[in-house]
Amino acid sequence: MQGYIIRRIIGAIFVVFLAGTFSFFAIRILPGDAASAALGLDAGSASAEQIAERRAEYGLDKPLATQYGNWLWDTIRLDLGNSFTNRANSVWYEIGRSLPYSIELGVLIVIVGFAVAFPVGLLSAIFQDRWIDYTLRSLAILALAAPVFWTAAIASLFVLEWELFLIDVIGQPHIWENPKDAITWYLIPMLAGGFAGTAATMRLLRSQMLEVMRQDYVRTARAKGLRESVVIIRHALRNALLPVLTVMGVTVATIIGSQVILENMFNIPGIGNLIISSLFERDNPVFQSVIVLIAVFVVFTNLVVDILYGIIDPRIRLS
Amino acid sequence: MSERSYWQRMSRKRMSRRGILSASARAGVGAAGLALVGCGDDDDDGQSVAQVQQQQQAMQQQAQDQAMQQQQQQAMQQDQHQQAQQQAMQQQAQEQSTQEQAEQQAAQQQAMVSEGKKYGGSIIEQSANVYETYDAQRTVASPVLQVLANVQSKLLRFENPNTGVLTGDLAEGWELPDATTIVLHLRGGVNWHDAGPGADHPSAAPGRALTPADIAWNIDRQRNKVLENGEEASNFGRSAYWGGVGSMDYDDVSLTLNLTEADATFVQGLANEFNLMNQPELVGGTEDQYTEVDASKVIGTGPYILTRWDPGEGISAVKNPNFYALPDKPYLDARVWVQTFQDPNAYRIAFEQKQVDFMSDPDPNTTLAIHDSLQDETYLTFQGVANTVAIFTPSNKAPWNDLRLTRAIDLAINRRQLIQQLHNGLGKVSGPVTWMQEAWAIPQEDLETFPGYRIDKEQDIEEARALWNAAGGPELGQIDWVTSELWASRSAWSATPGIVAEMFNQAFDTDQFNGITKPYLEIIPSWIAKDFDPFFSWIPNIEIPDARADMIGAFTTDAGSNYWEISDPYIDDTLNAAKQELDYETAYQMVREVQEYVMERGQFGRSICYNYIYPAIRYNYNHPQLSSPEEGWNFLPYSLNSVEQWVDLDDPSAEGRQPTAPVPL
Structure with a gap:
C-alpha cells in the first residue's frame, strides 16, 4: 500500500507539473500581449516605451526559456509573485480572496448534488420500471442534457421577470456574514450546479443498486427476515456506494468546471471568476497559479479517493 | 427622422424576455430551449442590421448635423466671447461680498431645483479594472480617469466635450493676450481634501490651499518628465503637450504660460481629461509605488473625496464638504464603482435589480435587448468611442x-x-x-x-x-x-x-x-x-x-x-x-x-x-449631463458628469433601487 501511495504521489506531482507547464505556454500562445492587454481599449494610446517598460516590469522581455525557468523555480518555492492587473496584490492575496467563495459555492453544490442524487437514485432502483422510476430517470436525463449555463440563465430570467428575490451580485456577502443574502445569491448557481452534478451520480447509483439487489447476499438478508429498509440501507446501499465513490474524483472536476461558468454568471468572485478575468486580462501569474492550484486539488482529490477505495475494498489494494 | 429616433428605434421589435421564457417552456427544455434563445438573438441582429443600413444614411444626411452646426456656431460664438465673459465674471465675483455670493448661490440652487435638477443620492456604475496607476499624468488608461475625474481637478473643463466649449475649473477665467501667451486667473478658496484615506497619508498635506506653485509643479513635472528622485520617467503621456510651455510666471492669483510657439489649440488641452492636478507632497512622496493603486495615495481638490480604491474589489467616493462650487455642485452625495462583470448575466441581474444605475454591455445586442424589456423605466444613451x-x-x-x-x-x-x-x-x-x-x-x-x-x-x-x-x-x-x-x-x-x-x-x-x-x-x-x-x-x-x-x-x-x-x-x-x-x-x-x-x-x-458607438441604458432617474446624441456623444465625459450628473429619487423608476453604500469618510 505504501509503495502504491508513493507511486501515485509521484504521478500526481508529474500531472501538476504538466498542467502548470501547459498553462504557462497556453496563455502565451493566445493572441494579445500581456503588457498591451492590461491597458484594454487604451492599448493603442500607449507608447512603445510604455509597453516596453511594462514588459520589462513583468519579465516578459526575457527569453521564453528564462521566463519558464523562473516561473518553475518560483512556483516550487511557492513564490507566485504579484498580479499583473492589481499590481499591489500578491497572487496569494488574490487566491486567498477568491477561495472562500469557491469553497462556499462548491460545498453547496456538493450538498445539493448528493442530497438529490442519493434519494433519487435509491427510489429509482427500488421502484424499478414503475412510473416513479421513469419520472426520476427522465429528470436525470434532463439534468444531463441541459447545460449548466442554460439552466442558470433561464432560472435567472424567471427570478428577474417575476421579481422573486434579490440576487446580490454587488454586495457579494459570505454566508457567515449575511446568510440570507448569501443564500439567495448562491441559490441558482448551487441548484444549477447541483442538478448537473446529480445526474451522473444518480444514474450510477441506480444501476449499482439494481445490480447489488440481485446479489445472493441480499437475497440471503431478505430470507433471514430482515426489514426491507435494513436490507436496502445496510446491505445493498453500502456496497452500491463503492463505485460511486470512485466517480467522486471526476465529479469534483466537473463541479469546478461548472463553477467557472456559474461564478462568472453570478459575479461570484471565486477561483472560477479569477481564471476568466486573469485570462482576459492576460494576468499570467494569476492564471498560471490558479491552474496549478486546481490541478493540485483535482489530482489529490482523486488520489485520496483511490486510496480510500483501496482501504474500503482490500481487493483493489491487493491487485 | 431625427438621429435620436434612429438610435431609439435600433432596439425595437425584439423578442421580449417573457416571450423567450414562454417559448422555452412550450418547446421543452435542453436543446430546444437553447435554439429558441439563439434564434431570438439572430432575429435581433437581422433587424438591427437592416435598420442601420437604411437609416444610417438618412441619419447622416439629416437632422444631426443641422443641430450640430447650430451647436458649433454657438460654440464659436461662445468661444469668441468667452474671454470677455470670463473677465466680466471674475470682476463681478471679486466685487461681490461674501453675503451676496451666498445669496446668489442659494438662488442658483433654487433655480436648478426648480428646473428639475435635484440634490442627493448616489450613482453606482461599473468600471473596467484597468487601473495601471493612481497618477493620471502617467497613464493612458481611461478607467483611471473615470475615478480620478471625480476627485481631482483640471485648470479648465469642457462644457461640452464634443463641441469644445470650455468653462473654468481651477482657473475661473483665462485670457489669450497673444497666440503665445495664456493667462489663467486662478480660482480662490480652493483647498486640497482634508479628509479621507489620502488626507491620512503621511506624505499628504491635507486641507491646505491650492497654490499656483502646485500647478506649476504639475506642469514642470510633465514637461521635464522627471520624478522627485531625479529619475526620468517615460510614461508622462502629455509631456509633448506640456513641452510647448517655454516658461511660466505666477503670482498669488494668476499663472501665465508662455508657449514656445503660437498654438491656438493649447487652451483646449488644459481641459484634457488626463491633465488632472496632483498634490505635489503626496504624489511626490509616493512616486516609487505609483503602480500600487489604493485610495491613500490620492488627494485632490475635486467634488468628491476618494474613500476606497481597491482594484478588482470596489471603489467609492463621497461628496467633498469643502468643494469650491458648493452649494451648487456637485449634485450627488456619493459615487460607487463596481468592477467589471465578466458575464452579461451578472450585469443584467445587477442592472435589472437596480444594484447598478447604468449598463453598457460589451455586446450591444445585450444592452439593446435589456432596454427593450424595460422600456418604461429606462432610456438609451449612446457613447462614441474615442478609439478611432x-x-x-x-x-x-x-x-x-x-x-x-x-x-x-x-x-x-x-x-x-x-x-x-x-x-x-x-x-x-x-x-x-x-x-x-x-x-x-x-x-x-x-x-x-x-x-x-x-x-x-x-x-x-x-x-x-x-x-x-x-x-x-x-x-x-x-x-x-x-x-x-x-x-x-x-x-x-x-x-x-x-x-x-x-x-x-x-x-x-x-x-x-x-x-x-x-x-x-x-x-x-x-x-x-x-x-x-x-x-x-x-x-x-x-x-x-x-x-x-x-x-x-x-x-x-x-x-x-x-x-x-x-x-x-x-x-x-x-x-x-x-x-x-x-x-x-x-x-x-x-x-x-x-x-x-x-x-x-x-x-x-x-x-x-x-x-x-456603444449603447448604454440608464434608468429614468439617472441624469448625466449629456443624455442624447443631440447633446453630445459622451466623449470622455467624466469630469463633466462629476459635477453635473444628478439623480431623481422621486422618479417612479427609482422604486426598488438597491444602492450600495459608499465607504464613508
Missing part, C-alpha cells in the same frame, strides 16, 4: 509609395460594411477628423460625396480597381494585412483579419491579401520606426475636441506622429497657419480644406475608417 479605427498603409516605402496604390486601398475600404460586420451597425464613418470632433469634422452628408466614403460603393471599387491595376497591384504578390492581436482577441472581432483581407480581395478581384495578426508590441515600434506593415487597428485616443493638434501631428513634415513621412508644403503651411488662428471659423475652414486635400490623396495611407 483606421487602416494604415506604409506609403513611405515601396511599393506603397505609389500614390495610386495608396488611393486604391483607401477607396477599397468599405467602411460602412466594416461597421455592419464588426459593430452591428453601431458606428459612423470618420474622415481624417473623427465625427466625434464634430466642430471640426466634415459632416456625414458631405463625407458621402468623397471617394472612399460614397454610398455607392461600386463607384469607389471601380476606381480602386483601376488604380490598383494601373499601379501594378496584381504583380505585388501575396500581401499580409495585419490586425492587432488585441483586437482579434475579442471574440466578436476575431474574424477581423479575414474580413479585412476579403474586403480587399473582393475589391481588387484577387486573392493576394492575407489577414494576419501581430501584437502591439511589434506593431507600435515598427510604426514609430516608420517601417511598418499595413495594418488595421485602433489608433491613439482623441483626447480633445480641437482637431488641429491631431492633424498637425499626422500630416505636417516634422511632426512626431507623421509615420508616413508626408511632406507637402500646402499642408504644412495651412495647418501651421490654422494652429495660430484664434478665430475658430477661419480655423475650421482651413482644417476642412486640408481634410479634403488629404482625402483626394487616399489620406496618404492614414485611412481613418470610423468610430464605433
